[in-house]
Amino acid sequence: MRVLVVYCHPVEDSFCAGVRDTAVAAIRAKGCEARVLDLYAENFDPVMRPEERRAYNHSAPEDPALQVHIEALRWAEALVFIYPTWWYGLPAMLKGWLDRVWAKDVVFTFAGTRQSIAPLMGHIRKIAVVTTCGAPWWWSVIVGQPGRKTIVRGIRALCGWRCRTLYLAHYLMDSSTPESRKRFLETVRRRLERF
Numbered sequence: 001m002r003v004l005v006v007y008c009h010p011v012e013d014s015f016c017a018g019v020r021d022t023a024v025a026a027i028r029a030k031g032c033e034a035r036v037l038d039l040y041a042e043n044f045d046p047v048m049r050p051e052e053r054r055a056y057n058h059s060a061p062e063d064p065a066l067q068v069h070i071e072a073l074r075w076a077e078a079l080v081f082i083y084p085t086w087w088y089g090l091p092a093m094l095k096g097w098l099d100r101v102w103a104k105d106v107v108f109t110f111a112g113t114r115q116s117i118a119p120l121m122g123h124i125r126k127i128a129v130v131t132t133c134g135a136p137w138w139w140s141v142i143v144g145q146p147g148r149k150t151i152v153r154g155i156r157a158l159c160g161w162r163c164r165t166l167y168l169a170h171y172l173m174d175s176s177t178p179e180s181r182k183r184f185l186e187t188v189r190r191r192l193e194r195f
Contacts (some may be wrong), residue, residue: 046096
C-alpha cells in the first residue's frame, strides 16, 4: 500500500516529529511504501490568493508549487495526518494545505450545484489522524472536536466509500510525562501496524 504522511509541525524536535518517525517506521515495517509531506520544512504557502479563489470553482489549481502535492494525493492509497491540535482544530498551515490542494478537479468535481459534487479520491482506502491535544479528552468532546471532524468526516467523504478511519490523540499534552509519551508512541506503532 502507498501511504502519504502529511506532517505539520513547526518545531523540528517536537514530540510530533517523534510521532511522525514512529508512524513512518510502522508503515514501512508492514511492507508499505511511505512518502512524507513536511509542510513546514518545505515552507508550504497556505495562503489562497484572490486570483486562486476566483478560479477555484472552475479548474484545478495552476500554481506549480501545488503540483507535487496533487501528484502525491493521486499516488496515495492511504493518508496519515500528523499534527498538533491547536485551539481544537488543525494548525493554519494544514488548513491552508487542505484549502489549496484539496480543490476542484483534484479531489472533487461538480457541475455548479452542491447536489452534483462527485468525489475523485476513490483510490484512498484508509485515513489516519495522529495528533496531540493540550486539552483533556472530555473537553475536546464538549467543544466538538472540529479538527477530527474535518478529516475523519469531511475529507473521508471525498475518498473511497468504504474508506476506513483511525483517530489517535495524546490528550493533556502540555502536562504529559516521558512515560505517557512513550506509551502513546507505542500505541501509534501498534495501531498503525494493524491499520
